[in-house]
Amino acid sequence: MFKGLVYLDNNSTTKVDKRVIDAMVPFMGTYYGNPSSKHKLGKYAQFSIEKAREQVACLINAPSKDEIIFTSGATEAINLAIKGIAEANKNRGNHIITVKTEHSAVLDTCNYLSHNGFSITYLNVDKSGLIDLKELKKSIKKETILVSIMYVNNETGVIQPINKIIQILKKNKEIFFMTDATAAIGKIPIDVQKENIDLLVFSGHKIYGPKGIGCLFINRKRKSIDMIPQIHGGGHENGIRSGTLNTPAIIGMGKACELLKKEQFSEIVKIHKLRDYMENELLKIGNTSINGGKKRVGNVTNICFNNVNNQSLIFALPNIAVSSGSACSDLAETSHVLNSMKLSNREIVSSIRISLGRFNDKRQISKAIREIKFQVKRLRKN
Ligand SMILES: *Cc1c(COP(=O)(O)O)cnc(C)c1O
Numbered sequence: 001m002f003k004g005l006v007y008l009d010n011n012s013t014t015k016v017d018k019r020v021i022d023a024m025v026p027f028m029g030t031y032y033g034n035p036s037s038k039h040k041l042g043k044y045a046q047f048s049i050e051k052a053r054e055q056v057a058c059l060i061n062a063p064s065k066d067e068i069i070f071t072s073g074a075t076e077a078i079n080l081a082i083k084g085i086a087e088a089n090k091n092r093g094n095h096i097i098t099v100k101t102e103h104s105a106v107l108d109t110c111n112y113l114s115h116n117g118f119s120i121t122y123l124n125v126d127k128s129g130l131i132d133l134k135e136l137k138k139s140i141k142k143e144t145i146l147v148s149i150m151y152v153n154n155e156t157g158v159i160q161p162i163n164k165i166i167q168i169l170k171k172n173k174e175i176f177f178m179t180d181a182t183a184a185i186g187k188i189p190i191d192v193q194k195e196n197i198d199l200l201v202f203s204g205h206k207i208y209g210p211k212g213i214g215c216l217f218i219n220r221k222r223k224s225i226d227m228i229p230q231i232h233g234g235g236h237e238n239g240i241r242s243g244t245l246n247t248p249a250i251i252g253m254g255k256a257c258e259l260l261k262k263e264q265f266s267e268i269v270k271i272h273k274l275r276d277y278m279e280n281e282l283l284k285i286g287n288t289s290i291n292g293g294k295k296r297v298g299n300v301t302n303i304c305f306n307n308v309n310n311q312s313l314i315f316a317l318p319n320i321a322v323s324s325g326s327a328c329s330d331l332a333e334t335s336h337v338l339n340s341m342k343l344s345n346r347e348i349v350s351s352i353r354i355s356l357g358r359f360n361d362k363r364q365i366s367k368a369i370r371e372i373k374f375q376v377k378r379l380r381k382n
Helices: 018-027 040-059 074-088 104-114 133-139 162-169 247-283 310-315 336-340 362-381
Strands: 068-071 095-099 119-123 144-148 176-180 199-203 214-218 288-290 300-305 351-355
Touching: 018 247, 040 068, 040 247, 068 074, 074 104, 074 144, 074 176, 074 199, 074 214, 095 104, 104 119, 119 133, 133 162, 162 176, 247 288, 247 300, 247 362, 310 351, 310 362
Parallel strands: 095 119, 095 144, 144 176, 176 199
Antiparallel strands: 068 214, 199 214, 288 300, 300 351
8 A cells, every 4th residue: 555655754653563463453352351350351451451561661661560551642641641730739839831842732731721720831942942951940939830841852853851850850849740752752762760750651653553542651659649530430540540441552552662672772773874864865955954953863854945845845745754743733833843943934834854763764765865855956946
């Protein structure tokens, strides 16, 4: 299907790894039991889910698997973490700090809370996409209960200085730190214990797992973290997230994490090399620049071809799947991420995001370089 298509939109979603599919399939047919049932079929499903939970915990070096809560995706996990903490801690304070370049799941949740008695500080970023640590320090008040800063930006690949942020927050033990690590997992090794991360969120479908599954890690070993559930019902997931567990998807997410644990180091190097090769070649076109500074993960290039409209370029490249930004934002809208990085509107509508993944090889990248070079030059002549 779609033969000859070069898929370079891995930050929107990824192809499910064949090994993940093979792990999932038996849990749709053979082992269909409800993991809450007490008979053999139920117990086997539950046992397998706990194994998957262990695989997820292992990837981020969580102190225990019981601190992983499965949700329907990163969006739900973000909603649970931010609203759940806000509601549980509103007697202590009503102030939340986040960043202008966050994913819409974080920004829209914070916007919702701002209409319900909470006050939100949106930190600025500089031209390279990084927050200013001094601005963060100044923004902290006695009412601050939560700081939510993404590990890696999904549009640009920019890595925020998470360790320095946590150093600053260390003095205020009552402030919880949460990070949306959806665009970071598998691109940068993460150790929640070493890094002292309180809450971390990621998604299955960005790491060669299925869609509709994600997780929230809550570091309860580190501090007591109160959270009000956002979905009520049978009391699954320690009462924090009710609803029959999505066994096949959980098994898939577990397998995806197990594969990354074993393969991420070599995979990161391989993809980084391909990305740098592509970036260097595309920059040779001239009047072209990379959006974001040096501190970026190795799988993304957000690149501006001046005087080329990004929609026209994407349309001219039917066999190269790239995007003009986050798949979650309205097409008619210009990127809020690039806008926060002080790019002009002209630059924003001339930028595309190219995101590489596990299944890309040199031949595909060379083909993409050739076609992009040709179309950029052609469109500039028009
Ligand atoms: C994809 C993405 C999300 C949303 O994840 P879903 O599992 O699709 O809900 C949130 N944050 C970032 C950074 C993402 O890239």
